[in-house]
Amino acid sequence: MNFLDPSVWAGKIYTDSWTDGSAGSIDILEPATGAVLGRAGMASAEDARLAATRAARAQKEWAAAKPEERAAVLRRAGDIFEAHSAEFDEWVQRETGAIGAKAGLETHVAANECFDAAALPHHSAGDVLTSDADHWSFARRVPAGVVAVISPFNFPLILSIRSVAPALALGNAVILKPDPRTPVSGGVMIMRAFEEAGLPAGVLQLVTGGAETGAALTEAPEVRIISFTGSTAAGRRVGEAAGRNLKRAHLELGGNNALVVLPGADVAKAASAGAFGSFMHQGQVCMTAGRHLVHESLKDEYVAALREKAENLPVGDPMTGAVALGPIIDENQRDNIDRIVREAKDAGAVVEAGGTYDNLFYAPTVLTNVDAENPAWVQEIFGPVAPVLAFSSIEEAAEIVNASEYGLSVSILGDVGQAMKLADLVHSGKVHINEQTVMDESNAPFGGVGASGTGARFGGYAANIEAFTETQWLTVRPEIAPYPF
Known part of the structure; x- marks a missing residue:
């Protein structure tokens, strides 16, 4: 049985x-x-x-x-x-x-x-x-x-x-x-x-x-x-x-998490991290990399590498073959993903890869020519979609990251010294340097700020004890205390 x-x-x-x-x-x-x-x-x-x-x-x-x-x-x-x-x-x-x-x-x-x-x-x-x-x-x-x-x-x-x-x-x-x-x-x-x-x-x-x-x-x-x-x-x-x-x-x-590629970063490794962050489990993860901020010196090279990843990731039934992406959970979720992609195109975005689906299987999608007002940049898509935007300075990157109402996870790829400076400027419940955005460990505090939630309420002994117990004040005397009444 x-x-x-x-x-x-x-x-x-x-x-x-x-x-x-x-x-x-x-x-x-x-x-x-x-x-x-x-x-x-x-x-x-x-x-x-x-x-x-x-x-x-x-x-x-x-x-x-x-x-x-x-x-x-x-x-x-x-x-x-x-x-x-x-x-x-x-x-x-x-x-x-x-x-x-x-x-x-x-x-x-x-x-x-x-x-x-x-x-x-x-x-x-x-x-x-x-x-x-x-x-x-x-x-x-x-x-x-x-x-x-x-x-x-x-x-x-x-x-x-x-x-x-x-x-x-x-x-x-x-x-x-x-x-x-x-x-x-x-x-x-x-x-x-x-x-x-x-x-x-x-x-x-x-x-x-x-x-x-x-x-x-x-x-x-x-x-x-x-x-x-x-x-x-x-x-x-x-x-x-x-x-x-x-x-x-x-x-x-929810989250609309940023993956930041710093100047001088290894583009091949960064694109691999970006692809995993955006396409893992069809992008149906609160920590999915929903915004790719790439330094202007690397943008074209990064887009080409990410496009190649997207075009070569197999999509299909996980029970019948070796695939990288399975199906979206249902038609409503798939249609919402496709709506945002179509609205992004109407607002000027260029589809570098994907943007199509077969039944519930949505192709890994890369978008360029987006701005900070584009629907694909602003909204949580919860699907395998990677919009890419260039930045010129650490300060500009921080401003773009913080412009979102969400604050769950930020990935920073490249020089650790620059990454540390950026990490101090961003508002996020989690920051991962030289790792992508999707990460969870049972002994680590997990949670977001802003529209991503009420902070780290999960993970680790301290967080769990704080989350699931009440604090009671208890006093003890050897005998009844004297009072003036």
């Missing part, structure tokens, strides 16, 4: 147990072929509210569990991701349209997120504070309670588990709402892994659903923290609802 045996989860959600969702079920489609991979249960708003109530009930006992008990569950979950990686990889490939390397990365990172989180239960729970009063004074970290995790379709396993694992490890209950286009990679396989790892029933709930399901989680009184990864537009709505209900929202949103 396969670990992800559909007879367990097909057409179901998980609220204390596998059960039918009140909103019915939907087909799980393979983007590359249109084939139906299975059926996913769909949760209604009422299901989400019920999950919040049940999670709050289960959380108390889980928070009281000994640290070694919670750590053991996280380690076993990590072992399960490793033991069943081949099966999980295939689901990620077929459900998200990923090439094999991307799928393998997701399951590898999922295991590591669990292993890293397993250290959190034994981490220091606070500080001893100095005080002028005759008492002991402590600032201690306590579980927040119920955490809602709302994750997207592009890297569904990583972008779910990076919140689920540390939140559970720190004694919280979690309600997971994956994108309905990727319910297995973003939900079922995590639910099954923790179920088999011995997590008590109710501590993790799975409510695949649409916007109304997510909205119900933001309104549910039991939910204290909302961990959301997705578009900036949706993130603004989540943030507004969280603020209205006095909840904490950790928002990791």
Whole structure:
């Protein structure tokens, strides 16, 4: 029997147990072929509210569990991701349209997120504070309670588990709402892994659903923290609802990330980095290199090298051949990519490569003759499109980078001394010198500024503890204190 045996989860959600969702079920489609991979249960708003109530009930006992008990569950979950990686990889490939390397990365990172989180239960729970009063004074970290995790379709396993694992490890209950286009990679396989790892029933709930399901989680009184990864537009709505209900929202949103090629840079290596940054997973990554700023002395040479890369990267079904790019997730996303490219052309852009599609397979695209007002330069495309613009000085490059409302990731390629000067001038949650824009490690702080989100809320012990616990002030005296009343 396969670990992800559909007879367990097909057409179901998980609220204390596998059960039918009140909103019915939907087909799980393979983007590359249109084939139906299975059926996913769909949760209604009422299901989400019920999950919040049940999670709050289960959380108390889980928070009281000994640290070694919670750590053991996280380690076993990590072992399960490793033991069943081949099966999980295939689901990620077929459900998200990923090439094999991307799928393998997701399951590898999922295991590591669990292993890293397993250290959190034994981490220091606070500080001893100095005080002028005759008492002991402590600032201690306590579980927040119920955490809602709302994750997207592009890297569904990583972008779910990076919140689920540390939140559970720190004694919280979690309600997971994956994108309905990727319910297995973003939900079922995590639910099954923790179920088999011995997590008590109710501590993790799975409510695949649409916007109304997510909205119900933001309104549910039991939910204290909302961990959301997705578009900036949706993130603004989540943030507004969280603020209205006095909840904490950790928002990791969109990006229009800049890759800067400095004068004197190795053009062949820079073009390789630029191609990976823009075309990896069809550009469907929040960290995708959406703007290529190239020093005017190298622009023509860089465009030629990037065009050659784009024209020779194979595109197709990742399950049937060695390809570099798979399909776009669905027609709506593909049409939005193509709309922006057509609008860019209407505004004067020149298509150096690509700009066409076959079904859901969009060709790697390079655009030149763009300016700072061109739609392809201003908007987050979320597709395999690389607009190129020249700059003349470090100061001009910084001004162009900072002109975007987004601030997630910046890549600077070339002389390290010049790169350091530019790094000090740009507004970005992440800066990578002599590496491209797409990078994530479980022990590193991750997050953006501006329209890219509310800062580094993921990765590393400090960020995770800050994200998923509350700080409580605790004082202790040997006997009741005297008072003048």
